[in-house]
Amino acid sequence: MDERTMTGERLHAGSMQRHDLTVEKFLDHAAKWHPDVTVASAGPDGVVRTGYAELRREAGQLAAALSARGITRGDMIATLGWNTKGHVLLWYAAAAIGAICHTLNPRLSAAQLAAMTARSRPRLLLYGSGLSSLASEVTNGALATIAIDDPERSAGTSLSELITGGEGNMAPVWGAALEDDPAGLCFTSGTTGPPKGVLYTHRSNYLHTLRLLQADALALTTDDRVLPIVPMFHANGWGIPFAAPAVGAGLVLPGRNLDGAALAGLIASEAVTVAAGVPTVWLDLLDHVERHGIALPSLQRIYLGGAAMPIDAQRRLERGLGVSVHASWGMTELSPLGTVAPHGVDRTRPGSAGRAPIGLDLRLTDVSGAVLAEQREAEGHLQVRGPSVVRRYFGAVQDATDSEGWFDTGDLARIDPDGSLTITGRAKDLIKSGGEWINPGEIERIVAEGLDTGMVAVIARADAKWGERPVLIYEASADVDVEALLDGRIPRWWMPDAIVRIDRMPLAVTGKIDKLALRATFGAAEAVASDAVLRA
Template structure:
């Protein structure tokens, strides 16, 4: 017997319809590529998304055709998202920081028929255009510009296209399992792989984000997604923002600390989201300017582990609660978020702080487990101590990669994340390392993340990476690659002494190498593969 309830498919178009109807006057604040600010609202975003849906339809695109976007977080990009997915096309966000060869591969692999781009990226589009085998239309997300038309003669301009179209469009009644958007993994080894999200998975993921035990979003918030819309769809926050109708502040290309401090203080941002490297710049800029970031009540840290010193600085210097979260492209990305339970309220400040250092616990909709072998199925204890291979399953988790028939799951239906972690009985997750970044020294495992977090606690270290270096006796030993803060005269001996009372002697790095820069991926993660290639044999050479 079936229940007697109305059925409505879970569709992305329903979220922008809700925002346009019930939150029409709520502001969407956007910094443009020319640094000017545009203040619009959900009502106008809703109308322009319909105008652009009409424009896409006029181009003759068919259901499930891919439309690529190479753009910053701004209002035009946001409007285009809802137009693309809502009309039954697939929104393919592309990271402009990729190597041109990777960018060409991704666009061709996805068979994109249209490329939308911010004018910032005109030279990039001009360079790769001859290699794009299936792209038929190039649309600049801006007003008409003769310089862009000279570089790309066939270009169309977003503002011109929507000016020609009405703000009426009937969103198609799609199957909720239809594809909605496409993101590619960062591709640190081999070609990037596509992850194809559905309308259903995206709407459920949005519900997962807004819950109090997750990111706790509501119509009362003023949200600043610093994480780019080309990085796992800005962690799904533009969808969640429409679902709850919160004020949205889109930072455009200005992701430096001073620009972010200005946005937070000017527009009274209450919640912001980004990777640790972004927050390092924000903290430095706030301290230099004297800003207390008074409006910022909480920030979300993901992408890589949050150093304890950063969490402490946000709390003690800015009275800002840091939510440590974990996820990946294959998980949409939310896999866990750190919100404490009622029983933890009686803990001491130090005990709660230590709990906050973990990546949190899974929301309803996903499940986590640890196994004793990569891609294995034998589950191990959830005791908060025993480490294992982290696996996940749920309503917004990958089944198979785009264009691949074979399953990406274990024999019993879980996705192996490649992370090494512990889980406790409450589900609190603590990532020890990526499996490829663990250091095996004399048969014992050493966590590079733990050593990095300790180094980041030193007042004169701006950034730190720990890698495995080859060793003639112990196979591998940890070495620390560090960037000093300006004017610092820190020595290798002082850094090693700093470790002395924090970790077992055999885990202390064998060497400290000071550098001017540490290579980062397009999503702000440290490229340890590049560091291993550069420094992985230094202990053999000394």
């Protein structure tokens, strides 16, 4: 009993029960109260469906098998997999014995992944369908590997064999973790700098789940069937694999195939009501639906994240799919939900990412860190704090927050009178030209409204006279009069010195525009493409 509880008992002769906030309790709840609600997992042989009670039984056997292989509380295991039943089983089995699940991104190179595992030092690496070669490159034979999916067996060892074999029949080990124990590790995408590790605890994940489930957030209920297209290796799949069982909602896992045809078929066959993913996925789905005249009547709500979507594209989605589209903003460091556009408000307000649910606080500061006297209708540097916000990066020796616990997101933002947040740019992206600041985010927003894809980026290029000047790169199949889109809407001296059209915008693994790649290609004056529009 801790000192605070003892003090409470002395003062009031009473106390409340202590139950650690650990994430395996979400699956326990679903198995007890929603035993037959389905978890559907798409794979090469079709869709496999399992009830929550059966999923809990298999997770218990897997937890016992992992314990039999020497995995104990505090050990790290790495996963290299897609959104599948096996991956979800692994999450809950690891959590139940107090192990830490380091989710690796299969879209990174073997060298990048090896650098991450060198830091996290996992005891095992478990890999998904089609990833055996990459897993071998990452481990180079120095780490035991197990296949998550049967078709990718390695030396005869797969997840199903652990569950059904002798190791899984020993007395199950379940509920070994405490709420302040680490539960998961995820590295940031590194679109603007080196990736950094964020170590989630059971408590932070539990409280994030409660925040996610609020009526002004995802508002999931047992009547929903939820499709997390966002990968589980992106900040815990936005927390959806925890949130769905927490309320007994059906969970639909798409596997590795995320093209429009596969998603349309899965949404139809599993009667999906709610789905979440990055804008490019939704545009591909919409193109397929419109091309083939398909209706998806069960789908009600779509949640966007990872990158902003132009307002016209949001409205096209709403019309074409018959859904409500909800923008959001978040970060790996926030577990990741920051804000989300709730029901009953103008969700298509340009640039709005919605309001912050309880459990996350926001504030705006000036460049020196001083809190702005007026927090509404003013642009400032966005800071956040809360029980699901990073305090210190994995392996770091100093906190990433100030003395009051505020974390600087690196974003520039504005808060509207109703509390809605609009991200106006990245502080690191600001361009200082002739001693004055240019905000690339504002230029990008205006141009994106005039593009079919909305893919536009503004980067800085060194300039002998002005220090830095803006260069604009956009994705389009034909030339667009970008200057006409910007004329009269930005200061004349903000007009980019070079405008470059490319066929395909480089994207980071999170779906965000990879500005590091753009700077490497277009950041030097001599690197401007031949079809660029150069300004004097």
